[in-house]
Amino acid sequence: MMKKTIISFALLLINISLFAQDKFEMATELRSSGKIYVVVLVLLTIFAILGVYLFLLDRKIKKLEEK
Numbered sequence: 001m002m003k004k005t006i007i008s009f010a011l012l013l014i015n016i017s018l019f020a021q022d023k024f025e026m027a028t029e030l031r032s033s034g035k036i037y038v039v040v041l042v043l044l045t046i047f048a049i050l051g052v053y054l055f056l057l058d059r060k061i062k063k064l065e066e067k
Contacts (some may be wrong), residue, residue, distance in 0.1 A: 030036040 027036065030039060
């Protein structure tokens with residue numbers, strides 16, 4: 001069982017590394033045209049909103065637990 005898991009993990013890593021070459025080309029194109037900053041800004045905005053939402057949700061849950 002352990003041997004199959006290790007082999008599957010190794011094949012997954014090989015597969016990911018083969019697809020990574022295309023992704024770097026796309027990142028190079030985005031960087032050369034200046035659009036990479038828009039992508040980074042959108043991702044940061046999404047993560048910031050998600051973090052604030054989780055923080056507020058945690059506060060509400062703590063209030064409910066105290067009651």
